[in-house]
Amino acid sequence: MSTVADLVQWGLRGALLPRRRALVLRLGAVLTFLLLWSLASGLVVLLNLFNPIFLAGPWLVLGTMIQLVATGQLWGHVIATLVRVIVGFATGAVLALALGLPAGHFRVVRNLLEPIVEILRPIPPLAMLPLFIVWVGIGETSKIAFITYATFFPMFLTTVHGVQQVDPLLLRAAASLGARRGQLFFRVVLPAALPEILTGIRLGVALSFFVIVISEFIGAEEGLGYLINDGRNFFLVPQMLGAAIVLGLLGYSGNALVVLLGRRWLRWEGPPAS
Amino acid sequence: MSPASLVGTGGARVQIEGVHKEFPVDGRSTPALVGVSLEVSAGELLCLLGPSGCGKSTLLNIVAGFLPPTGGRVLVDGTPVTGPGPERGVVFQEYVLFPWLTVAQNVEFGPRLTGMEAARCREIVARYLDMVGLREHATKFPVQLSGGMKQRVAIARALANNPSIVLMDEPFGALDAQTREVMQEELSRIQRLEHKTIVFVTHSIREAVYLADRVVVMTRSPGRIKEVFTIKLPEVRDRFAPEFTRYEAAITRLVKEEVAMVRE
Ligand SMILES: Nc1ncnc2c1ncn2[C@@H]1O[C@H](COP(=O)(O)OP(=O)(O)OP(=O)(O)O)[C@@H](O)[C@H]1O
Ligand SMILES: [Mg+2]
Numbered sequence: 001m002s003t004v005a006d007l008v009q010w011g012l013r014g015a016l017l018p019r020r021r022a023l024v025l026r027l028g029a030v031l032t033f034l035l036l037w038s039l040a041s042g043l044v045v046l047l048n049l050f051n052p053i054f055l056a057g058p059w060l061v062l063g064t065m066i067q068l069v070a071t072g073q074l075w076g077h078v079i080a081t082l083v084r085v086i087v088g089f090a091t092g093a094v095l096a097l098a099l100g101l102p103a104g105h106f107r108v109v110r111n112l113l114e115p116i117v118e119i120l121r122p123i124p125p126l127a128m129l130p131l132f133i134v135w136v137g138i139g140e141t142s143k144i145a146f147i148t149y150a151t152f153f154p155m156f157l158t159t160v161h162g163v164q165q166v167d168p169l170l171l172r173a174a175a176s177l178g179a180r181r182g183q184l185f186f187r188v189v190l191p192a193a194l195p196e197i198l199t200g201i202r203l204g205v206a207l208s209f210f211v212i213v214i215s216e217f218i219g220a221e222e223g224l225g226y227l228i229n230d231g232r233n234f235f236l237v238p239q240m241l242g243a244a245i246v247l248g249l250l251g252y253s254g255n256a257l258v259v260l261l262g263r264r265w266l267r268w269e270g271p272p273a274s
Numbered sequence: 275m276s277p278a279s280l281v282g283t284g285g286a287r288v289q290i291e292g293v294h295k296e297f298p299v300d301g302r303s304t305p306a307l308v309g310v311s312l313e314v315s316a317g318e319l320l321c322l323l324g325p326s327g328c329g330k331s332t333l334l335n336i337v338a339g340f341l342p343p344t345g346g347r348v349l350v351d352g353t354p355v356t357g358p359g360p361e362r363g364v365v366f367q368e369y370v371l372f373p374w375l376t377v378a379q380n381v382e383f384g385p386r387l388t389g390m391e392a393a394r395c396r397e398i399v400a401r402y403l404d405m406v407g408l409r410e411h412a413t414k415f416p417v418q419l420s421g422g423m424k425q426r427v428a429i430a431r432a433l434a435n436n437p438s439i440v441l442m443d444e445p446f447g448a449l450d451a452q453t454r455e456v457m458q459e460e461l462s463r464i465q466r467l468e469h470k471t472i473v474f475v476t477h478s479i480r481e482a483v484y485l486a487d488r489v490v491v492m493t494r495s496p497g498r499i500k501e502v503f504t505i506k507l508p509e510v511r512d513r514f515a516p517e518f519t520r521y522e523a524a525i526t527r528l529v530k531e532e533v534a535m536v537r538e
Contacts, residue, residue, distance in 0.1 A: 169370045172340050177384035177435050178360030187383075191374040268374045268415040 034058050056238040061245070064238035078246060080222040081212055084140065085254075088147025089208040093201060095148065096155035103156075104163025105189065117156060125150035125211060129218070138219035143212065150211045151204035158200030162193035195269060198262045205258055209251040224250075285471030286351045286361065286438040288314040288337060294345035295332055303344075305496040306332050310346070312490065312499065316438075317469035321482035323525065324492030324500075325533045330475045331367060333497070334441045337473065338364050350439065360384060363437030365445045367475075369424040371416040377427050378403065378412040384435030402430040405460060421448040426457070433464070439471045446481065458484055466509055479529065483521045484511050491525060494532045501528055 017025070041057035044050060056064075068074040103110045129146055136142035166189050174188045216225025224243045231240035295307040307329045314320050322330045335341045337348050339358040348355040350362065358364075371380050381402055382395040403409045406426035416424055425448045432440055446454045462485055465472065476482055482489045489503040505521055512518060 167370075169366060169368060170372060172338070172358065173364065173366065173370045173372070174383070175358040176338055176340075176360070176362060176364040177431070178387045183387055187387075188372070191372070194374075266374075268376075268417065 053235065053237055056241060061238045061241045064236070065242040065246075068239070068242070074246070077222050077224050077227050077243070078250070080220075080226075081216065081224045081247070082250065084143050084216075084223065085147060085208045085212050085250075088144040088212070089151050089204055091144070092148040092151035092204060092208070093155055096152050096159055096200070096204070097197070100156045100159025101163060101190075104160040104193070105185065110160065114160075117153065121153045121157070125153075125207075126214060129211075129215060132215075133218065143215045143220070146215050147208045147211055151207050154203040154207065155197075155200040158196050158203070159193070162196030162200075163189055165196070166192040195262075195266055198258065198266070202255060202258050205254040206251060209247060209254070213247065284438065284469045285316040285318070287316045287349075288312075288439060288471060288473070289349040289352075290314075290333070290337065290346070291349065292346035293333070293336060293343045293348065295329070295336060295341070296344045307336075307343075308496045308498045310497065310499055312502075314471055314473060316351075316471055318487045319465055319472040319474060319485055321486035321489045322473065322475045322492065323477070323479065323482055323489060323529055324497060325494045325529070326477075327495050328492045328532075329495060329497030330492065331443055334364075334443050334473060334475060337439075338362055338441050360387075360435055361437050362439045362441060363432035363435055365425075365428050365432045365440070365442040367443040367447070369416075369421075369428050369448075371424055371427055371431075373416050376413050376415055377408060377419070380416070380427055381431045381434045383431060398434050402434040405433075405464070406430045406457075422450065422453055425449065429457075437470070439473070442472065442474045444475050444477065447477070454481070461485060462509075462511070479522055479525050480513065483507075483518060483525065484513060489521075489525060491528050491532070494535055500532065 016022075038057050038059070041052065041055045041060075044055050045052045065074065099109075099113060103113045125146070128149065132142045132146045132149070136145055170188050170192055171184055174184055179187060212223070213225035213228065216223040217229045220226040220229075224247050227243040228240050231237065231243065290310055290312040293307055293310045294305070296303040296305050298304070310329075310333060312320075322333070324330055332341065336343050337355065339355045339362065355362075372383065375383065378399045381399045385395050385398055399412070400409065403412055406429055408423060408426055408430070411419065411423065416427070419427065425445060429442075429445055432442075446457050449457060458481060461472075464470075465485075474482075474485060483505060486505050489505060491500045491503070492498065493500045503521065503525060507515070507517060507521070
């Protein structure tokens, strides 16, 4: 437990636990979870509570997944989902930066873009999915375009905000060292806004996994969302759970990748490593 | 004026002509500076003294080109100031380092902008970090520095860009008394070598008398010039000389008058 002494020394982030101990705690949590899950599914069978197929135990799920891997089916689904997420998210990120950076920088651009974004943003992206299907069709393009649409907003807004909150004193300092307009942008505005831009990118990554599943429920022939929906149609609960777990792992890796990049790029931000 | 040479190239003349500055406060425009006229000769070190809030930083910001004056103008070697420029280096009251750059990268920020080659930049960085005593901290980031260290990086960064004019806003305010005296001696040594034009804001009368060719005392807000002292002391000054103390006493009396009136 953190004492007051720990709090005042480290703030709410807390001191770093020794590596080994942190690892043990984390592994312990995962194992406990798996154990509880096994127990629950075991109890259902033992006490004959309801049809055990509703709550497949982890071993059953693992077995189904191994089977899907062995028959080579899983990779196709994973790759289909990943390609959609990567293309859709990357397009969203490029658009968000291409519009957000100038919108943060130039008041004219901001005043042109903000009203549109403010009107569209409160609409839950999922409400637009049927429209996307009507407009773009049911194929790959509509799925990718939908991810782009959904992830654009948080990334655009954090980029605009990140640029706007750059300390004007930094601009003054750079200008009096001889920086011209372009140099001010690339050497001051961009690095100063980067932490917030990265926050937006993390939101975007999370959101793209969130929305891809739903668009894969509707008229897809492959993808993890399809696998879940297929499992529902044929009552394959282990397949549904397995696909969900794979999605979770992918999302986790995506986030970890951005965090890793952040650590590289934002080395200057953290408190001194001690 | 190229920052390429390691030794400075002397100062420029600054003329402040009838500068007024008003700020909007609650919808009404409130004067901060009233009719300030001042000429700083090339190579002169001028100290600005005055009660807190009298407009010293505002005046410096106008000379730096960060703020337009409401009235009047500022000329540098005869050319009106319309914005910031590398010939006028600034050391801010609030340090203002680039937090994503290391100490060394902060110092070479200016030279790098001109496309100077890396080897030459390293030479300049080494020279100015040595000068402020931070060589062994070159690879640290600003968050890892103390307040006084940050301020010394800011000074090194401004000087490394070899400006002909340096505007310094309480640059030694965050330093301990000993470091402060060392930095004063260092600045006075640089000044004897490089003859830059320096406008130096301080609250320390001793510091002003130690450094300045002239000391300008400003009135309480809205600021105007109350009196200008020419310090006729040798280039290398003795803080304990009787004439030094006499200047100190005379200026103290004047500043006290203003501060007392602020409190009324
Ligand atoms: N951006 C601004 N908007 C409104 N008023 C301002 C602004 N900047 C400065 N002022 C006012 O102008 C006056 C002068 O401020 P300035 O910062 O120049 O004082 P100073 O002499 O540098 O004080 P200190 O010694 O405390 O640093 C103050 O009354 C301040 O409230
Ligand atoms: Mg000030």
